[in-house]
Amino acid sequence: MSIQLPTGTKDLLPDEAAFWDHFTDTAKRVFGCYGYQPVVTPLIEQTNLFVRGIGTATDVVSKEMFTAVSGENLKKLVAGEGIDEKDRLSLRPEGTAGVVRAVVQHNLVQQGSAPVKLMYAGPMFRAERPQKGRLRQFNQVGIECLGAEEPSIDAEGIIMLMRFYEEIGIPRESMVLLLNSMGCENCRPAYRDAVHAYLEQHVDELCDDCRRRMDINPLRAFDCKKEGCIRVMESAPRITDYLCDDCKAHHQAVKGYLDAAGIAYVEDYKLVRGLDYYTRTVFEVQATDSASAQSAIGGGGRYDKLAEEVGGKPTPGFGFALGFERCVIALEAAGATFTPPRACEVFVACVSDDERPTAFSLVQSLRAHGVKTDMSHQKRSLKSQFKLANKLNARYVVTLGPDEVAASAATLRNMDTHEEESVAFADMPARAAELVAAGE
Numbered sequence: 001m002s003i004q005l006p007t008g009t010k011d012l013l014p015d016e017a018a019f020w021d022h023f024t025d026t027a028k029r030v031f032g033c034y035g036y037q038p039v040v041t042p043l044i045e046q047t048n049l050f051v052r053g054i055g056t057a058t059d060v061v062s063k064e065m066f067t068a069v070s071g072e073n074l075k076k077l078v079a080g081e082g083i084d085e086k087d088r089l090s091l092r093p094e095g096t097a098g099v100v101r102a103v104v105q106h107n108l109v110q111q112g113s114a115p116v117k118l119m120y121a122g123p124m125f126r127a128e129r130p131q132k133g134r135l136r137q138f139n140q141v142g143i144e145c146l147g148a149e150e151p152s153i154d155a156e157g158i159i160m161l162m163r164f165y166e167e168i169g170i171p172r173e174s175m176v177l178l179l180n181s182m183g184c185e186n187c188r189p190a191y192r193d194a195v196h197a198y199l200e201q202h203v204d205e206l207c208d209d210c211r212r213r214m215d216i217n218p219l220r221a222f223d224c225k226k227e228g229c230i231r232v233m234e235s236a237p238r239i240t241d242y243l244c245d246d247c248k249a250h251h252q253a254v255k256g257y258l259d260a261a262g263i264a265y266v267e268d269y270k271l272v273r274g275l276d277y278y279t280r281t282v283f284e285v286q287a288t289d290s291a292s293a294q295s296a297i298g299g300g301g302r303y304d305k306l307a308e309e310v311g312g313k314p315t316p317g318f319g320f321a322l323g324f325e326r327c328v329i330a331l332e333a334a335g336a337t338f339t340p341p342r343a344c345e346v347f348v349a350c351v352s353d354d355e356r357p358t359a360f361s362l363v364q365s366l367r368a369h370g371v372k373t374d375m376s377h378q379k380r381s382l383k384s385q386f387k388l389a390n391k392l393n394a395r396y397v398v399t400l401g402p403d404e405v406a407a408s409a410a411t412l413r414n415m416d417t418h419e420e421e422s423v424a425f426a427d428m429p430a431r432a433a434e435l436v437a438a439g440e
């Protein structure tokens with residue numbers, strides 16, 4: 001059997017790859033209006049970055065990381081020798097830790113300067129059990145804003161995300177925005193203790209994972225999908241009863257901005273998110289129409305301690321990421337369609353092989369003018385060349401016979417409207433470019 005792609009990965013074939021381009025272009029345009037600039041960080045980082053940044057109690061770090069070592073270090077490991085901590089690398093399971101590492105390393109947030117607003121797009125890797133909407137390599141678009149602790153940054157980010165979904169074609173009524181606050185280092189410890197004490201009373205009803213994580217991070221139990229744990233957590237203490245005054249004020253202010261912008265949300269005190277770096281605002285957007293169990297199409301929140309966790313100076317942060325493949329599922333459920341750009345605008349056909357050299361140079365000159373142009377490189381009848389033009393969805397066809405070659409002019413035929421126009425070869429590139437730009 002031929003070699004197949006690895007489990008949990010997906011090929012984006014031309015139509016879907018074109019949609020990925022449209023998706024990222026839209027993100028650049030929408031997020032750009034809010035001051036976000038692109039950043040590209042490596043797909044591999046030191047494993048320690050994720051361990052310290054995301055937290056050892058999370059599934060992402062404890063179960064799902066793809067760890068990589070160079071051939072040389074692999075030999076050492078196989079031989080039972082140790083390798084340097086910095087040589088233990090992992091494929092990034094998410095983008096935030098790497099972006100924060102880059103911001104700290106390059107000192108992008110200077111005292112008193114404006115916050116830095118960054119956006120990224122690309123693959124993330126998590127060794128999860130694959131299913132519809134859950135891949136081992138998936139694509140995210142995300143943003144991170146570092147250096148601002150104001151609630152307006154959180155609200156602006158959420159508003160921008162909802163605007164993006166709508167621009168991409170997911171109707172507002174097909175989504176629900178869940179909102180919560182995780183508190184801060186002042187109020188969360190008391191809340192953790194309260195949840196821990198509650199879990200101790202219900203330890204027999206918890207799954208092995210929740211029991212194991214109970215002492216490291218009891219809040220993870222809110223994220224557990226096991227029925228018994230979900231039942232237990234229904235009556236667990238609520239963070240809203242433990243927030244300090246500052247966190248309460250921050251949360252109220254975020255909600256106030258969202259209300260003013262007409263963004264509907266549902267307060268979900270059980271929303272803790274699967275990554276340990278969050279403080280204060282957390283949110284998730286779920287698609288409501290999709291039949292897929294993986295309905296979270298995006299999520300994020302504030303992480304005011306992460307920069308310190310990776311060795312930087314105190315720098316508040318806020319961000320989110322959205323999953324491309326899950327958005328595609330949500331769009332399909334909403335019946336949205338995407339028409340990929342044409343692969344060919346002008347097709348040049350030849351009556352016989354004699355016209356081929358002229359066709360070849362005409363094709364080059366059209367392409368040099370930025371017009372997507374093609375011809376057949378195989379010996380084909382005129383009929384089969386027209387079939388090919390049709391398959392390529394070419395908007396115009398130019399047919400060259402001996403008369404056209406002799407006159408150095410040919411007919412540009414619009415395949416949609418059947419309109420025809422005789423154009424000299426010398427004028428053909430400029431005229432075709434003009435018609436294509438006008439969408440005629």
Ligand code: HAM
Pocket residue numbers: 093094095096126128133134135136138139140142143144274275296297298299300301302303318319320321322323324325326
């Ligand atoms: P996350 O919730 O882990 O957050 O992932 C964000 C989105 O990526 C999810 O809502 C989902 O759409 C998509 N996603 C996650 N895992 C998979 C998977 N296995 N297969 C397909 N899609 C998936 C983060 O990654 C944070 N870094 C977001 C953030 C940025 N928080 C602050 N800044």
